[in-house]
Amino acid sequence: xxxxxxxxxxxxxxxxxxxxxxxxxxxxxxxxxxxxxxxxxxxxxxxxxxxxxxxxxxxxxxxxxxxxxxxxxxxxxxxxxxxxxxxxxxxxxxxxxxxxxxxxxxxxxxxxxxxxxxxxxxxxxxxxxxxxxxxxxxxxxxxxxxxxxxxxxxxxxxxxxxxxxxxxxxxxxxxxxxxxxxxxxxxxxxxxxxxxxxxxxxxxxxxxxxxxxxxxxxxxxxxxxxxxxxxxxxxxxxxxxxxxxxxxxxxxxxxxxxxxxxxxxxxxxxxxxxxxxxxxxxxxxxxxxxxxxxxxxxxxxxxxxxxxxxxxxxxxxxxxxxxxxxxxxxxxxxxxxxxxxxxxxxxxxxxxxxxxxxxxxxxxxxxxxxxxxxxxxxxxxxxxxxxxxxxxxxxxxxxxxxxxxxxxxxxxxxxxxxxxxxxxxxxxxxxx
Amino acid sequence: xxxxxxxxxxxxxxxxxxxxxxxxxxxxxxxxxxxxxxxxxxxxxxxxxxxxxxxxxxxxxxxxxxxxxxxxxxxxxxxxxxxxxxxxxxxxxxxxxxxxxxxxxxxxxxxxxxxxxxxxxxxxxxxxxxxxxxxxxxxxxxxxxxxxxxxxxxxxxxxxxxxxxxxxxxxxxxxxxxxxxxxxxxxxxxxxxxxxxxxxxxxxxxxxxxxxxxxxxxxxxxxxxxxxxxxxxxxxxxxxxxxxxxxxxxxxxxxxxxxxxxxxxxxxxxxxxxxxxxxxxxxxxxxxxxxxxxxxxxxxxxxxxxxxxxxxxxxxxxxxxxxxxxxxxxxxxxxxxxxxxxxxxxxxxxxxxxxxxxxxxxxxxxxxxxxxxxxxxxxxxxxxxxxxxxxxxxxxxxxxxxxxxxxxxxxxxxxxxxxxxxxxxxxxxxxx
Numbered sequence: 001x002x003x004x005x006x007x008x009x010x011x012x013x014x015x016x017x018x019x020x021x022x023x024x025x026x027x028x029x030x031x032x033x034x035x036x037x038x039x040x041x042x043x044x045x046x047x048x049x050x051x052x053x054x055x056x057x058x059x060x061x062x063x064x065x066x067x068x069x070x071x072x073x074x075x076x077x078x079x080x081x082x083x084x085x086x087x088x089x090x091x092x093x094x095x096x097x098x099x100x101x102x103x104x105x106x107x108x109x110x111x112x113x114x115x116x117x118x119x120x121x122x123x124x125x126x127x128x129x130x131x132x133x134x135x136x137x138x139x140x141x142x143x144x145x146x147x148x149x150x151x152x153x154x155x156x157x158x159x160x161x162x163x164x165x166x167x168x169x170x171x172x173x174x175x176x177x178x179x180x181x182x183x184x185x186x187x188x189x190x191x192x193x194x195x196x197x198x199x200x201x202x203x204x205x206x207x208x209x210x211x212x213x214x215x216x217x218x219x220x221x222x223x224x225x226x227x228x229x230x231x232x233x234x235x236x237x238x239x240x241x242x243x244x245x246x247x248x249x250x251x252x253x254x255x256x257x258x259x260x261x262x263x264x265x266x267x268x269x270x271x272x273x274x275x276x277x278x279x280x281x282x283x284x285x286x287x288x289x290x291x292x293x294x295x296x297x298x299x300x301x302x303x304x305x306x307x308x309x310x311x312x313x314x315x316x317x318x319x320x321x322x323x324x325x326x327x328x329x330x331x332x333x334x335x336x337x338x339x340x341x342x343x344x345x346x347x348x349x350x351x352x353x354x355x356x357x358x359x360x361x362x363x364x365x366x367x368x369x370x371x372x373x374x375x376x377x378x379x380x381x382x383x384x385x386x387x388x389x390x391x392x393x394x395x396x397x398x399x400x401x402x403x404x405x406x407x408x409x410x411x412x413x414x415x416x417x418x419x420x421x422x423x424x425x426x427x428x429x430x431x432x
Numbered sequence: 433x434x435x436x437x438x439x440x441x442x443x444x445x446x447x448x449x450x451x452x453x454x455x456x457x458x459x460x461x462x463x464x465x466x467x468x469x470x471x472x473x474x475x476x477x478x479x480x481x482x483x484x485x486x487x488x489x490x491x492x493x494x495x496x497x498x499x500x501x502x503x504x505x506x507x508x509x510x511x512x513x514x515x516x517x518x519x520x521x522x523x524x525x526x527x528x529x530x531x532x533x534x535x536x537x538x539x540x541x542x543x544x545x546x547x548x549x550x551x552x553x554x555x556x557x558x559x560x561x562x563x564x565x566x567x568x569x570x571x572x573x574x575x576x577x578x579x580x581x582x583x584x585x586x587x588x589x590x591x592x593x594x595x596x597x598x599x600x601x602x603x604x605x606x607x608x609x610x611x612x613x614x615x616x617x618x619x620x621x622x623x624x625x626x627x628x629x630x631x632x633x634x635x636x637x638x639x640x641x642x643x644x645x646x647x648x649x650x651x652x653x654x655x656x657x658x659x660x661x662x663x664x665x666x667x668x669x670x671x672x673x674x675x676x677x678x679x680x681x682x683x684x685x686x687x688x689x690x691x692x693x694x695x696x697x698x699x700x701x702x703x704x705x706x707x708x709x710x711x712x713x714x715x716x717x718x719x720x721x722x723x724x725x726x727x728x729x730x731x732x733x734x735x736x737x738x739x740x741x742x743x744x745x746x747x748x749x750x751x752x753x754x755x756x757x758x759x760x761x762x763x764x765x766x767x768x769x770x771x772x773x774x775x776x777x778x779x780x781x782x783x784x785x786x787x788x789x790x791x792x793x794x795x796x797x798x799x800x801x802x803x804x805x806x807x808x809x810x811x812x813x814x815x816x817x818x819x820x821x822x823x824x825x826x827x828x829x830x831x832x833x834x835x836x837x838x839x840x841x842x843x844x845x846x847x848x849x850x851x852x853x854x855x856x857x858x859x860x861x862x863x864x
Contacts, residue, residue, distance in 0.1 A: 078525035086524030093510035183617035293725035
C-alpha cells in the first residue's frame, strides 16, 4: 500500500502555487479528446460510462505533479490489445447483496477474486498462498488499519497503553497520519524503528521500501513474542524489483494499484497466516465499511485473470514483450530509470540511491531494480529545501521531512504518465 | 445507513444453529440456476462476471435469516425491463487514477455520481441539495464515521475528553460498536439520548428509525451550540415512508443500499452544509481508504440515472406501476406489511408499532408507512427471549437488547427475497 498517497497533500501542495484555480478545463472535452486519440471504433462503443481524473494536461511549460504515486503509466497497456479481455460488464441486478461468501472466513470476499489472487501469486512466485487466508480491502491502506486493529484488539487486561507502531526511517509518509488520525487507544505512532526501545510494538516493513526502494526485513526482534510485523509488499512485483524469493510472512499486504495500475478501483488484499488475526481483520472491515465494493472486486478479478491468462498462453515470454503486463511495465520502468540516471548525471547537482541488481525468478534473468519512486537528493550547496527548489521549477514532489528524513531529499513518482515523466526529465537534466 | 447491518452477527447467529456448515451448496450451480430462471438470452450474454452471495435457498423447512437488512427484494426489479439501462461496461483502461475531480472539494467523487445524486433528490423531493456539498463514501457507514471525525477533530485545546455520541433508544445496533471499536480519544458512545445530560455531544437522528420505523427529529438542544446532530436518512425514500418535506439538516446521510437495493456496491453519500465539515469528512475518507471505488461510483451513477430517466419519461406515474423503481418497491412493501399484519392478527401473540399514514409529496397520494424492518414484540406470557423463541422456529432475527431495548422485542428485515419473506409469514401466522 505504500504509495496510496494522500491525494489531499497533492491538492494542498498544488493549491500553494495556485494550480487548483486553473484546473477549470472542460473535463468532458478532455475525456473526449483522450478517447478519440487512443481508441478504435470498436472500443469506443464499449465506453458506456464517463470517467475523469480532473488532472490537467502536462505541457513543456506546465506544472508537473509527481507528489503522489498515481499509476497512470499503466493506462497505455490497458488501452492496448489486452484491454478488451479486461472489460467488465455488470448487469443492473448484480452485486446487490451484502454477502459474497457466507461459508468463508471473509464473508465479503468474492470467491472469484480470491481465486485470481492465488493464481497471480503462483504465477509471479512472490508470495506463498498455501495455508494463507485471503482478505480483501478497500485498497491495502484499509487492510493496514485492519491489521493494526487485529494485532491490538482486544487490549489485554492490564496492558500498558497503546501499542507502539514503528518503521525504520525513511518510512512511508502516510504511516504516521493514518495510525494516529483517530487518536486510538489501541495503537499509537512511535516513529523510527531504529531508535525504538521496547517490546510492545508493531513494525511496518515496506519492501521494496516507499520512499527509497530499499529491500527490507524486519529489524526489531521481540524477546517476549509480543512484537509483531506487518509486511507491506505493494511493490514486490517484477516491474519494480527482481523477485528473489517466495515470501511467507505472517501478514502480507498487496494492491492492484501498484501491480496492475488500477488505483481508482481501490482493491487491496492481504495474505494472513493466523486464522484469528484474519478473522479480526475481517471484523475491522465489517465495522468500518461493511465489506468492500463487489463491483471493484469483480473488476479486479477480471483484470488479474486477464494478466495470468496471457502468461499462461505464452509461457516463455521474451524480454521486452509489451503484450504482457509485467514485461510491459518492466520495460517502461527500465527505460525511465535509465533516463533519470542520465538526467541526474547531466545536471550534476543530484544523487540517487545506488543501483541494485539481482536474478529474478520470474523473468529468469538478471535485472536491475526499478523502484516506483526516485529518492532524489540535492548535493548543491545552498539548496536546503529541495521540495521548494523543485517547486520553483514547477515540479511538485514530496519532501523528505514527511518520511522521517531531511529537507535535502524528496520522493518523486516514477509511475505517472509518459508525458509528465518526460517533461520532468527534461527539466531535471538542465538544472545547475 | 441504519441497516448496513453487521453481517458478522449473521454469521455468528447462523453458526449457533449450525447453518454455516451446511452452506456447502455449489454456488456456481446456484448461480446458473438463478440465471437460467430469470434471464432471457440477450441478458445472458451480458453476464460477463460471476457473482455469488453464498446464501442458501430458502425452503418451507429451512432456516430463514432476517437478521440483517440485505435488500435482495430489489433484485426482481433490476432483472426486469429497467435492468438493461443500468448495465455498466468498464473497459480495462478506465478508473485507473486515484483522482476523480481535482478541482472539487471531494477529489475522489466522480462528477457523474454527484450529478445523478442531485437529480435524484430533486425528483423525490426528500432532501435539499442546493447549497450543499456532496460527498461519497464506501457505504454511508463510512460517512457516519467521517462525520464523527469531522465534528470532533481537531479536539479543541482544553477539551473535556471524547465527545459523547448518543441516540434515543431504540437505536441502530451498529451505532455503539462502530463508534467504539477503535477506542478513539475523539468520541465515545454514551448510549440513550433520552437519559443524556451534557452539552458536548453528537446526536444520531435516524429517520425513519432503524429498528422501529419512527419518524424522528433531534431531541437534544444545545445551549452552547457545541452539541451537533447527524441525520441518518437511509430510509427516507417513498417505498418506506410518505415523503412529507424536503429536509435540510446540516449533515444528511443516504445510501444506494436502501434506495435502489444495491448493498454490495457499497456507495453512500452525504449532503453537508458546512464547507469545513465537508472538507474534514473528505479528509477522513482519504486517510481511511484513499477515496472510494470508482467502479462502484460509476455503477451507482448509472443506476440512479436509469431511475431518474424512467420517471422523467413518465412524469405522471400511476400507482402500482411496477416498471418504476419507487412504485415497484412501494407496491412490494405495502403487500408485505399487509401480509405481516394479517399474520400477526392470525397468531395473536405478537404486536407491532401502530400503522402511520400521511400524504406523500412524491406519489401525490395518502399512503401508509412501510418501514424496512418490523419491530415485533411478543405479548405471550413465558416468552422472555423473543430472538431465542423465533430461532427455535428457524427464524433468525435481532434481539431488542442490541438496540437498547428489551428481550421481548426483535427487529426483522422486511426487504429480503419474496421466498424468505413468504416462508417467514407462513410460520409466524401459525405460532401460538
